[in-house]
Amino acid sequence: MRALLVLLFLALPAAADIRPVARPERAEAFPFAEWVAGFRDRALAAGLTAPTFDAAMADVEYLPNVIRLDRRQSEFTKTIWDYLDAAASDTRVRNGRQALDRHAATFDVIEARHGVPREVVAAIWGLETSYGAVRGDTPTLSALATLAADSRRGAFFEEQLLDALRILDQGEAARADLRGSWAGAMGHTQFLPSSWHAHAVDHDGDGRRDIWGADPADALASTAAYLVANGWVSGQPWGAEVILPEGFDYRLTGERVEKTAPEWAALGVRTATGAPLPEAGPISIRVPGGHEGAAFATYGNFRALESYNTADAYVIAVGHLSDRLAGGGPLVGGWPRGDRALSYDERIALQEGLRAAGFDPLRIDARIGPDTLDAIQRWQASEGLAPDGYIDADLLARLLR
Secondary structure, X not given: OOOOOOEOOOOOOOOOOOOOOOOOOOOOOOOHXXXXXXXXXXXXXXXXXXXXXXXXXXXXXXXXXXXHHHHHHHHOEXXXXXXXXXXXXXXXXXXXXXXXXXXXXXXXXXXXXXXXXHHHHHHHHHHHHOOOOOOOOEEHHHHHHHHHHXXXXXXXXXXXXXXXXXXXXXXXXXXXXXXXXXXXXXXXXXXXXXXXXXXXXXXXXXXXXXXXXXXXXXXXXXXXXXXXHOOOOOOOOOEEEEEOOOOOOHHHEOOOOOEOHHHHHHOOOEEOOOOOOOOOOOEEEEOOOHHHOOEEEEOHHHHHHHOOOOOHHHHHHHHHHHHHHOOOOOOOOOOOOOOOOOOHHHHHHHHHHHHHOOOOOOXXXXXXXXXXXXXXXXXXXXXXXXXXXXXXXXHHHHHHO
16 A cells, blocks of 8 residues: 555646655746757657647746646645545535446447446546546646756656647647646546557547547547556456454555455455455455554556556545445445644654664655555554554654654
């Protein structure tokens, strides 16, 4: 599991783990016109035609708010329970079921062709753009140019900008079509330009891979194709909420421990619905809210969904929303709702404190990944605590005493 008190990067598009590793800074002025001139030479050397570049970039602007958003990302924190409350709200579930009915014929073909359940594709659509209702209105070229010129990941965003210009060069979209999030994601399911080139499909056969228009068919099919390319296994679930027995050994939680369904059942793990755990490959148990929160058994398709957004909260939200769209009920487990999310500074202090205590997380970067979780679990076990990898503000204070 990659989330502690979960840091969410919900604006980030598919196929981009572009989370910041440095302390946020104040956005400053940048010589943008000078950068554009230099980029023009690089773009033409990369094969773009001068007419395409000049027409597309003529009105591109530096967007200071994009830089402010980029540099504030690592301060945006939300607990997983707050996020899931919104992600699988009654309104989102109702709207999703209506969208499934409205586009039933399209989903029939996508499901048959790609092997990804319609509810999973619809859940991504619902989380990314509220089923197409909120696709973003930031000019993509300006957003990407701003980030390429003046962000800490300039090389990444410059390549995305090149890919966006190639979309125009190929005649697949008009410049006005390229609008979306501040981070350069576009269309119904918020693809980066590189993801469009690699995975977009022409589902409706009109000769264009149109993820931007009113008809979501190409975008939805492209999302299914993206998941398949990133390891989605047809017939395998993403996961399921489970109930852990009294006395469960929480050292067995986390993505690095895998067992079969019968092995977990022998340890007393059961699904929240009472149904047997599907025997569909190795299973890990994740407890994003610790031993006082809901628990999830996750399969290989969890990792396929991580390719869309690496935050555990996002993947669990997609899975849970897809279950709700398929007729499932709310989560059974509770959450430690009195807790708050740890700030950037607190996550740095956590990692430094673990290292000082002899439980090295290997990196001091504010990212709560498998190595940090392992270090937390080892520290918790040494203190006689439930080794669930979950730290709240009180436990952090105990570690730092």
